[in-house]
Amino acid sequence: MENKSGFSSRLGFVLAAAGSAVGLGNLWRFPYLAAKYGGGIFLLVYLILAVTFGFTLMLTEITIGRKTGKSCVDAFGMLNKKFSFIGYLAALVPIIIFPYYCVIGGWVTKFLTLFATGGGKSAAADEYFGGFIGQTGQPLVFLGIFMAVTTVIILAGVQNGIEKVSKVLMPMLAVMTVGIAVYALTIPGAMDGFVYYLKPNFSMFSIKTVVAAMGQLFYSMSLAMGIMITYGSYMSKENDLEGSVRQIEIFDTCIAFMAGIMIIPPIFAFSNGDTSMLQQGPTLMFVILPKVFASMPGGQIVGAVFFVLVFLAALTSSVSLMETVLSVIQDKFHIKRTIGCILILIISFLIAIPSALGYGELSSVQILGRSFLDFFDFISNNILMPIVGLFTCIFVGYIVKPACIEEEINISGKFKSKKLYTVMMKYVAPVFMVIILVSSLVGYV
Numbered sequence: 102m103e104n105k106s107g108f109s110s111r112l113g114f115v116l117a118a119a120g121s122a123v124g125l126g127n128l129w130r131f132p133y134l135a136a137k138y139g140g141g142i143f144l145l146v147y148l149i150l151a152v153t154f155g156f157t158l159m160l161t162e163i164t165i166g167r168k169t170g171k172s173c174v175d176a177f178g179m180l181n182k183k184f185s186f187i188g189y190l191a192a193l194v195p196i197i198i199f200p201y202y203c204v205i206g207g208w209v210t211k212f213l214t215l216f217a218t219g220g221g222k223s224a225a226a227d228e229y230f231g232g233f234i235g236q237t238g239q240p241l242v243f244l245g246i247f248m249a250v251t252t253v254i255i256l257a258g259v260q261n262g263i264e265k266v267s268k269v270l271m272p273m274l275a276v277m278t279v280g281i282a283v284y285a286l287t288i289p290g291a292m293d294g295f296v297y298y299l300k301p302n303f304s305m306f307s308i309k310t311v312v313a314a315m316g317q318l319f320y321s322m323s324l325a326m327g328i329m330i331t332y333g334s335y336m337s338k339e340n341d342l343e344g345s346v347r348q349i350e351i352f353d354t355c356i357a358f359m360a361g362i363m364i365i366p367p368i369f370a371f372s373n374g375d376t377s378m379l380q381q382g383p384t385l386m387f388v389i390l391p392k393v394f395a396s397m398p399g400g401q402i403v404g405a406v407f408f409v410l411v412f413l414a415a416l417t418s419s420v421s422l423m424e425t426v427l428s429v430i431q432d433k434f435h436i437k438r439t440i441g442c443i444l445i446l447i448i449s450f451l452i453a454i455p456s457a458l459g460y461g462e463l464s465s466v467q468i469l470g471r472s473f474l475d476f477f478d479f480i481s482n483n484i485l486m487p488i489v490g491l492f493t494c495i496f497v498g499y500i501v502k503p504a505c506i507e508e509e510i511n512i513s514g515k516f517k518s519k520k521l522y523t524v525m526m527k528y529v530a531p532v533f534m535v536i537i538l539v540s541s542l543v544g545y546v
């Protein structure tokens with residue numbers, strides 16, 4: 102991400118941004134949240150938020166990036182000196198996410214090796230995953246491997262390579278996800294789960310649903326952490342901003358939607374009516390998918406290929422997280438890239454240890470009723486990101502004014518959603534963000 106050469110085409114830009122957006126958030130996080138927060142009602146709330154908030158915020162970030170040509174730490178300051186703190190706050194988010202993202206990346210690595218070595222069937226047993234994350238050595242080793250691979254890629258500076266690879270991978274992942282989702286629906290008993298996933302049950306609606314959906318939106322679309330600002334800074338002035346944002350959003354949302362079908366209906370199929378598994382949380386994907394593969398003809402091979410793709414999708418996202426952290430450190434402390442990398446690796450590994458051991462050795466330690474991993478996830482997605490989002494709205498709505506954004510968008514085409522955008526930025530989004538923050542803080546969630 103360091104080279105300022107820019108993206109060669111609109112498609113290149115859209116796919117690269119989608120490469121950052123599509124990752125564990127879609128495949129791992131979205132399904133367990135949808136399962137937990139009422140299925141259809143969560144999906145509905147998420148979709149409404151995606152076309153309103155998601156669209157507004159992503160458009161804002163990419164536009165700020167393209168306008169200033171800077172990364173997040175400098176972009177806000179360039180538009181108004183007093184507000185450079187928003188950039189710093191945003192930069193804090195990947196610092197928190199990166200370590201625990203790698204813990205999940207480690208889990209994926211473990212499953213990948215398991216399926217690739219023909220042991221996938223054993224993962225279909227109920228206790229398998231719990232047994233794995235309950236250990237001390239294995240989760241740490243796989244965390245280490247995943248972090249090390251991420252670091253090697255950053256050190257080699259082959260972001261371009263990874264970018265190119267993800268152009269091939271993303272469509273492959275999409276095809277696989279659709280295939281597995283369609284298969285999942287054919288498992289006897291899956292239909293009840295499909296209905297649960299699609300049909301909104303309004304009695305399950307609460308502020309928690311909205312808070313969780315909003316946190317997911319930020320996470321999945323890589324918003325409120327400066328990533329989209331950086332990507333926007335590489336975008337050419339001729340590319341249609343509004344249209345590109347819509348495409349990134351649609352891609353990201355479709356993958357999440359399909360991942361939900363891949364995981365939620367099988368819960369109903371494999372649980373004999375006991376749906377307590379819906380509440381499983383962060384471990385859900387790793388418990389359900391092996392069962393789907395075990396029941397599928399050729400499932401071991403499909404499983405192996407699938408986990409390779411998830412691994413690579415996670416890797417492209419973790420690379421973008423680490424690169425962001427690195428660029429902030431380099432800008433501020435003027436240290437060499439290699440030294441910065443090693444420092445991040447060591448510090449992030451240390452921070453990740455409690456998250457990796459939170460389901461075994463440290464399972465008795467809970468922060469605000471959450472495991473370490475859940476806690477870090479909560480702090481970044483439900484507290485820090487809404488704060489950054491709120492400041493961004495105030496900044497654009499009242500300080501630099503929506504006209505500043507409009508001007509940039511108009512360079513490459515007429516701003517079609519101008520009215521919606523202005524109302525969202527000035528009134529709806531800030532009020533909403535405050536409600537989310539307050540309800541997160543008073544422990545509503």
Ligand code: PHE
Binds near residue numbers: 123322323326
């Ligand atoms: N959006 C990514 C996902 O869905 C996560 C991510 C967040 C990636 C921030 C990069 C930066 O997995």
